[in-house]
Amino acid sequence: MFESTGRFSDGPFAxxxxxxxxxxxxxxxxxLLGAAVAVYSLTTNPKHADxxxxxxxxxxxxxSLYALGSVAEAAAILAGLTGHRDDITLAxxxxxxxxxLLAIAFGVLAxxxxxxxxxxRRPRVLGALGAPLVLAxxxxxxxxxxxxxxxxxxx
Numbered sequence: 001m002f003e004s005t006g007r008f009s010d011g012p013f014a015x016x017x018x019x020x021x022x023x024x025x026x027x028x029x030x031x032l033l034g035a036a037v038a039v040y041s042l043t044t045n046p047k048h049a050d051x052x053x054x055x056x057x058x059x060x061x062x063x064s065l066y067a068l069g070s071v072a073e074a075a076a077i078l079a080g081l082t083g084h085r086d087d088i089t090l091a092x093x094x095x096x097x098x099x100x101l102l103a104i105a106f107g108v109l110a111x112x113x114x115x116x117x118x119x120x121r122r123p124r125v126l127g128a129l130g131a132p133l134v135l136a137x138x139x140x141x142x143x144x145x146x147x148x149x150x151x152x153x154x155x
Contacts, residue, residue: 019152058131
């Protein structure tokens, strides 16, 4: 949506437009990967059940952390610690509810897959702990790389 509207091509973020384009497409790729993992997990006998388990547990943990972080942010706003109460809109509540629903759905898939293929603890822990770490590296490393390549100014 951001790319088709040119939202960042002018205004306060114009200098960051190229970098934000790269980050937006990275997010699109991650969402497509998540959708592919969810659909593939529904197959009768997927190859590489352990690797699929890692991805399912990773998606579950990432979405759960995201939803919990959003709820914590809303609680901080309601407590008067940050932002304004007017920042909490019906659209923002629906957004958090949607990601909470996705977290629950991936949790169901992860637990079901683990039981169905009798996964050991290793793929579950690797996914649950590894995915947030990988995402953190991406969200810190890619912008640093974009700055180094001159596609984005440094902060």
